[in-house]
Structures are given as structure tokens and as C-alpha cells.
Amino acid sequence: MTTSSNQNSGDNQYVLGAENAAEMARIMDQDKLTNESMGGLFPERRDHLEHIHSILDVACGPGGWVHEVARAYPHIDISGVDISAIMVEYANAHARVSRLANAHFQVMNALVSLNFPDNAFDLINSRFLLGFMSPPAWPKLVQQCMRKLRPGGTLRMTESEGFGIINTPAMGRLNELSLRAMFKAGRSYIPEGRSYGITAMLERYLREAGIVDIRTQGYGFNYSAGAPLHESWCANFTTALQLLRPFMTQMTQVVSATEYDDLVQQAQIEMLSDEFIGISYGLTVWGTKPAAYVPTS
Numbered sequence: 420m421t422t423s424s425n426q427n428s429g430d431n432q433y434v435l436g437a438e439n440a441a442e443m444a445r446i447m448d449q450d451k452l453t454n455e456s457m458g459g460l461f462p463e464r465r466d467h468l469e470h471i472h473s474i475l476d477v478a479c480g481p482g483g484w485v486h487e488v489a490r491a492y493p494h495i496d497i498s499g500v501d502i503s504a505i506m507v508e509y510a511n512a513h514a515r516v517s518r519l520a521n522a523h524f525q526v527m528n529a530l531v532s533l534n535f536p537d538n539a540f541d542l543i544n545s546r547f548l549l550g551f552m553s554p555p556a557w558p559k560l561v562q563q564c565m566r567k568l569r570p571g572g573t574l575r576m577t578e579s580e581g582f583g584i585i586n587t588p589a590m591g592r593l594n595e596l597s598l599r600a601m602f603k604a605g606r607s608y609i610p611e612g613r614s615y616g617i618t619a620m621l622e623r624y625l626r627e628a629g630i631v632d633i634r635t636q637g638y639g640f641n642y643s644a645g646a647p648l649h650e651s652w653c654a655n656f657t658t659a660l661q662l663l664r665p666f667m668t669q670m671t672q673v674v675s676a677t678e679y680d681d682l683v684q685q686a687q688i689e690m691l692s693d694e695f696i697g698i699s700y701g702l703t704v705w706g707t708k709p710a711a712y713v714p715t716s
């Protein structure tokens with residue numbers, strides 16, 4: 420249950436800070452909100468995962484999704500890997516106290532390698548990796564996943580498009596700044612766009628790696644006034660914005676730290692208005708590794 424290794428833990432590209440307790444707490448909240456907004460752990464599936472016995476979750480954070488899968492499907496052995504030592508330590512401790520003997524966590528840098536035997540997993544999952552991935556890194560990671568999946572196994576990836584559609588000035592401005600910062604940092608795809616573009620790319624990455632029977636399912640993360648998860652999503656996004664301050668001010672160089680703080684404060688006030696509209700979009704893309712797969716490298 421408690422395998423842990425520091426292997427590959429070197430270089431950290433995560434814009435929100437991997438060894439940060441506030442970010443760990445934020446991810447724990449986000450995990451619950453995301454599961455609720457998406458309608459479950461595997462909302463796209465109608466089966467009970469009877470034929471799935473081993474799962475890998477790439478960049479699992481403090482392990483919320485892994486713990487829930489381990490609890491709901493005791494016949495599945497599930498591993499989570501993350502670059503963050505504090506998150507992996509928490510994930511292992513939680514698995515131990517919750518007696519989830521089928522959940523394991525290791526420190527691992529997914530940008531370097533997935534250090535498992537080839538053909539080891541029936542399903543590989545990832546969610547919200549944009550904060551450390553870049554366009555050249557995606558095909559490499561998908562290739563790695565292909566190797567680690569057994570033939571017939573499922574690769575399943577979920578990403579979102581940031582803060583989405585917003586009707587207020589400060590939150591709108593922060594969204595623009597985040598899009599600009601991510602593009603400048605070489606993390607996203609659309610220079611002048613209103614989105615990162617990652618959800619449009621996932622299907623291509625899977626197809627180019629040789630995945631077949633690709634399907635997609637979209638989700639709305641509604642944080643508008645009056646939406647059931649309005650308050651919780653707004654608190655989560657505000658925390659994310661606070662943690663993003665060093666990255667945003669450094670990458671955009673158009674707002675000072677003080678101006679940035681004022682914008683975040685103004686955005687918080689806007690979110691309290693009955694008229695506030697905010698909805699972010701996510702996409703899950705999944706498909707199958709064919710039996711006849713031949714690795715390309």
C-alpha cells in the first residue's frame with residue numbers, strides 16, 4: 420500500500436507549485452467538485468469495471484480520485500504517481516488510515532518516464548495536467564502510456580479550458596492574463612484565443628499514438644451565481660488565482676503584483692453578484708490500445 424520512491428522527482432514545471440500545502444488543499448477540493456460536476460468517477464461508463472484489474476493515475480495529486488476508485492472498486496489495484504513528495508506522502512497516509520490496501524502512490528516525474536513494466540495496466544487515467552505539460556510533452560507522455568497499457572487497455576484523459584466564459588471585467592481580465600501567460604510559457608495552443616486549446620488536441624494525440632475507438636464526453640463546470648456549486652467553485656478558482664500570482668505577473672509583465680491582487684479582490688466581489696456568469700468546460704477523451712500495437716520508439 421505504501422510504496423514510495425523519489426525516482427525522477429527532479430525538474431518541476433508545475434505553475435501552481437507542487438510542494439505547496441495550499442495547492443494540495445486546493446486540489447483536494449477541486450477533486451471533489453470535479454467528480455460531482457462530472458457525475459462520478461467514470462461517468463462515461465455503464466459497466467462496473469469488472470474487466471479492469473489495474474489502473475494507473477498519472478499526476479494524481481493528493482490522490483482523491485485514486486482513493487475513491489480504490490474504495491468503490493475493491494477488485495482493482497490502483498497506483499497514483501505525482502511529482503510532489505508532500506502530496507504522495509498525504510495520499511499514502513490517507514490510503515493507510517482508510518485501509519485501502521489496493522491503493523499505492525509513488526513520487527514520479529511523468530515528464531521523464533512512467534517507471535512501471537510494459538503492458539502493466541488495464542486503464543491509465545489522467546486529469547488536469549495542463550499546468551505542467553507543454554505541446555511537445557503531450558505526444559511523449561501518450562506514447563509512454565501506450566507502452567504501459569496492456570493491449571486492449573483504455574487510455575482516458577480529461578482536461579479543461581481554464582476559467583471559461585465569464586461576464587465580469589476583473590474575472591474576464593484574469594482569464595485573459597492566464598491565457599496569455601500560459602501561451603507565453605509555451606504551455607498552450609491559441610495565441611489570441613479565449614481558451615488554451617488542449618481539449619481540442621487530446622483526441623489527435625491519442626489517435627497519433629495509435630489509440631483506436633476514440634470517444635469524447637464534454638462537461639460544464641458551472642460557477643455562475645445560483646449554480647449548485649457556485650460558492651465552492653468560486654473559492655477554488657480564487658485560491659488558484661492567488662497561487663498563480665508569481666507565474667502570471669512574471670509571464671505577462673503587464674500587471675504588477677499589487678494590480679494583480681486588486682484584480683483578484685475585484686473578481687471575488689463580482690462573484691458575489693446575482694448576475695455573475697462563469698462556466699468552464701472540460702473534455703474526457705478515451706480509447707483503446709489495439710492488440711496489434713507496435714511501439715514506435
Ligand SMILES: C[S@@+](CC[C@H](N)C(=O)[O-])C[C@H]1O[C@@H](n2cnc3c(N)ncnc32)[C@H](O)[C@@H]1O
Nearest residue numbers: 433437478479480501502503528529546547551
Ligand atoms: C491540477 S493537479 C491535478 C491532480 C489530479 N490529477 C486531480 O485531477 O485531482 C496537477 C498535478 O500535477 C502534478 N505534477 C506537476 N508536474 C508533474 C510531473 N512532471 N509529473 C507528475 N506530476 C506532476 C502536481 O503536483 C499536481 O498534483
